Amino acid sequence: MNSTATVTLTRRSGYQFEIDFGLGTPALLSDEPPPLGQSQGPTPNHLLLAAVANCLSASLTFALSKFKQDPGTLRATARATVGRNEANRLRIQRIEVDIELERPGAAYEHLERILSQFEEFCTVSMSVRQGIPIDVRVRDADGQALKG
Incomplete structure (x- = not known):
């Protein structure tokens, strides 16, 4: 049995991405640490x-x-x-x-x-x-x- 899993990432600013899991759950924000990002979420x-x-x-x-x-x-x-x-x-x-x-x-x-x-x-x-x-x-x- 094959199945699929899909997530959608949308860049918000800098290296921050909003991650939508498509499950009706809240999105998650990912980010990179400085000097690239602002550490606003997990890497x-x-x-x-x-x-x-x-x-x-x-x-x-x-x-x-x-x-x-x-x-x-x-x-x-x-x-x-x-x-x-x-x-x-x-x-x-x-x-x-x-x-x-x-x-x-x-x-x-x-x-x-x-x-x-x-x-x-x-x-x-x-x-x-x-x-x-x-x-x-x-x-x-x-x-x-x-x-x-």
């Missing part, structure tokens, strides 16, 4: 990180729910390493995503199986990963590393 790098972290969080929520586990509050933090390529152009070289669960790992049933497969359901990260390495780590409420 494209931030939007990419948000998309990757959001998709991974949703996939983990789905996987936990599939095994009748209450996902509770999940917190994801995504970081990009930006550097110059061989042509001296800035590129995102790596993305790291840390996901924190609300409870200790022992409170979840089937957690090993869930953590071994949830990334495969994430359309965005699996697509981005074809060009940018993505490291995913999951920690529980006690800070114990459960994955990565």
Whole structure:
């Protein structure tokens, strides 16, 4: 089954763009930091990180729910390493995503199986990963590393 997703960007001024998701939701303003823009909204790098972290969080929520586990509050933090390529152009070289669960790992049933497969359901990260390495780590409420 193929589907499409569409967003429409309209330049407002400088490097500010209004992003219309076409879903009847409020538009989002993106911008670049100085000296190009005025930092009036997230940059494209931030939007990419948000998309990757959001998709991974949703996939983990789905996987936990599939095994009748209450996902509770999940917190994801995504970081990009930006550097110059061989042509001296800035590129995102790596993305790291840390996901924190609300409870200790022992409170979840089937957690090993869930953590071994949830990334495969994430359309965005699996697509981005074809060009940018993505490291995913999951920690529980006690800070114990459960994955990565």
